[in-house]
Amino acid sequence: MAAQTSPLARDGHTRGTGRLRRIAGVLSLAGVVALGTWTVMAQGQGLPVTAARILNAAAEPQNWLTYNGTYNSQRYSTLSQITPQNVTRLESKWVLQNQVFGAWQSNPIVVDGVMYLTERPNDVMAVDAKTGRMFWLYRWAPAADARVCCGANNRGVAILGDTLFMGTLDGHLIAIDARNGKPLWNVTVADVKLAYSITLAPLIIKDKVVVGVGGGEFGIRGFIAAFDPKTGKESWRFNAVPGPGEKGHDTWQGDHWKSGGGSVWVTGSYDPELNLTYWGIGNPGPDWNPFQRPGDNLYTDSVVALDADTGELKWHFQFTPNDGYDYDSVQVPVLADLDWKGTPTKVMMWANRNGFFYVLDRRTGKFLLGEPFVKVNWASGLDANGRPIQTRQPAGMPTYPGNQGGTNWYPPSFSPRTGLFYFSAWENYGTIYRAEESTYQPGRNFSGGGFTVVTPVPGAPTIGIGRRGPINNWTDEVGNGAVIAMDPQTGKAKWKVTQFDVTDGGMLTTATDLLFTGGREGYFHALDARTGALLWKVNLGGQIVMAPVTYQVEGKQYVSVIAGSAFFTFALREN
C-alpha cells in the first residue's frame, strides 16, 4: 500500500521545499521584501487535488487529503519533526472557536497550508493552517425537519480537484468551490422526511464521490452511493439492506427489510490494487428488538467490500447477526499488509463496537482472528468462521459491552513501525436492554425498546453519548476509558492506558513513534507508541471526540485537535 511510505518520500518533498527556500533567499538578497511571496510559494502545489494525489496521499505528508488521511485509513504520518525527545516543547499556535452548541466531531482536510473544516450543523470554512485565520465560510441551513439521533454532527468534507464535497443533515450532497466557498451543485441523496441524513465525510475514489446515509434509529433502509463530482449524478448505489432479488435478502422475513436500518455514518477505506472499497454498516432497525426481525439481517453490523467502479458487493463479513444491542459496525476499516503466520497478507483490522477485535483477509473477507478486548457477555466467543456464539442475557440483567459499545466511531490508528493497532475502548460499562414491539412510522423513531446504563446505585448519574458536564459525578464505577495498543498477530493488548472517564478520542501515530489522542476529560496526550508512556499532556478543557491530525506548513509540523468548542493547533516552540 502506498501509505507505508519510506522516509524517502518525505525527503523528496522536503527537497522541494528547500529549493523554494533558496529561491526566497535569493529574492531577499536582491532587496525584495519577500516575506509574502515566500509564503505563497512555500504552500506547495495547492489546488487542484487530483485523484492521483489522493491515491498517493502518503507521499504528501505535509497534507491531510482525506478523512482518514490515506486510503488505508491508518492515520499514520511520516512527519518526524515532533519526537519523543522534543514533544514537551509543543505550544499552542492558534485556536479557532466554534460558536455552535454541541460536540464537535469534525475532521479537517489540509491542502498545502489551507485547512477545510466543518462545524455544526453544515458550515464549511477554509482556514489558514498556520494562523487559524479564515479565508471564507459557507453555511448550509439544513431543512427544519432534519432528524438525527445523536447530535447535529458533520464529520468533514472530501476534496477532488478544486471542489469540496459535503453531505448534509437533511440528506443533500453539496459541491463547493474550494477557492471561494460558493456552491457548485446540490443534489438530494435521500429523503429527509424519512429521517435520512448524511453526517460522514465523503470519500473520493478516482472520479467518484462516495457517501453513506444515517438514520438507523428511524427505520431507514441504508445505502452507500457514488456520485459524479462534476454533476452530482448518481453512478452506483449499494443497498445496505438487500431487497427482493438482491443477495442476502433471505436473511430478512416479510417486509422487515423495508425499515431494516443499516446506516452508514463513518467514512470507509479503499484498496487501489484490489479496487475494493470497504465500509462499515450500522445497526438493524428497530435497534433493541431482535425478535421483531428474525434472521441475520444482512448487511447490518457488517463490513462490505464493494467494487469501487460499480458498487457491486464482492464480499461481506457480519460481526453481529440479528443484533439486539445497537452494535453498529461503523468503525473505520484499517488496512495493512502484514506478515501473517509467515505469509504476506492483505489484512483489515477492526475493533468492533461489539467488544471483539477482528483481523480479516481483505481480499476475500476470510476471518483470521477475533478476540474480545473488553468484558463481553452477549456472546461466549466466536466460531471458526468468526460468527459469534450468542448468549443473550435474561431480561433485567446487564449486557457487556453496553449500548455505546466496547468502542465506536472513534478513528483508530495503525503504525507500520510498531505493528500495533491503537484505539479507544470503554471498559466495565454495561447496560440493561429492554425489547419492545415497535411499529414503523415513516420518519419517526423506531427503537424497539430501550436501555438503562448499569450504575452502582439506582438512579445515579450515568454515561451518555457525550460528556455530561465538567464534574464527573458518574465516576469510573459506571465505566472507564482506555487506550489499547493491540497486537493484531495475537489479538492481545501489548499495552493499555486507562482513563477515569470513558473516551471517544481518535488516534494519530507518527514516524517518530508518537501516539496523539485525547478523551472526554479534555486532556490531549502524547504517548510513546511503543510503551504507552505518557510523554506530554495538556488540559484543553473540553471533550475530545475525534482524532488529531498532523500536517506541515513552511517546514513546521503542526498537530491539531478539537476539544469542546474549540479547534487547537500545536507546534514546537521556536527556541
Place this chain on the structure above:
Amino acid sequence: MRFSSVLSLLLCGGLLLAAPGRALAQPTADHQYTTEDIQAGSRLYAGQCALCHGANGDGINGVDLRRGVFRRSVSDDDLARVITTGIAAAGMPSFKFQAPELTAVLAYIRAGFDPSGTPVKVGNPERGRTLFAGKGACATCHRVNGVGPRTAPDLSDIGAVRTLGALQRSLLDPTSAMLPINRPLRAVTKDGRTVRGRRLNEDTYTVQLIDDKEQLVSLTKSDLKEYELGKTSPMPAATKTLSADEIADVLAYLLTLKGGL
C-alpha cells in the same frame, strides 16, 4: 390509594413552598397529571426520548429533564412546543405525538421520572424539620440553606434533585444509596501529609475534594503514595435513631427542600 397519586398530590402541595419563577421537576400549576399519564409517559420516553436525553434525562448538555432543568422552556406549554416543533440547530427532531401522548411525556418529565409506585410513607414536614436538627442528628453533618457543616452533601435542594424513592433509600440504607462521587476519600501525599474528605470531582490525573476542615483541595495523583475511596457511607441508617413514622416526617421535610436561592 396508589402511591403515585399520593405523590402527585404531594408534589403539587410542595410547589406552594417553592420559590416562584423557577423551573421545577414537578407539575406546574397549569396541569395536573394522573398515574396513568406518568406511566404511559415512561414508555414513550424510553422509546422516543431516551436515546438522546438518556434514561435519567441528563444526556444533553445543559438539560436535565428529571430535575426540570431546560434550556428554554419554563411552562408545560413551552415544553410541548419544543417537543412538537423540535430544535433543528441543536439536532432535536420534531415529534408528532397525539395529544394524550404529549400529555403523558410531560407528565413523566414533571413527575421527575419516578412512576414506579414504590411504597413510601410521607409524614409531617414540620415535625421532620425538628427531627432533622434534633433527634435525627442529620444537621450534625448536613447543611441546609446556609446552616450546618459541609462535611456531607448540602441538602438545600435535595427535594428537587432526588426522587422520593431515592431519598427514602438514602435514609434506610445510606451505603447502598451513596452516589459514587460522594465516596469518602483518604489520601497520603509523598511528603507524608494525610488528606481526608469527600470527593467532588475526579479525572485520570487529578481529584478534587472538600476536606474535613471544609477546604477545597485538588490533588495530583502522581504526588500521592496512597489513595483510598471508602465504599461505606459515613452516614448511619436512620432506623438506628428514628421510628418509621419519624423517618416519614424527615422525608416530608426533605421534599420541601427545593433550593431556589
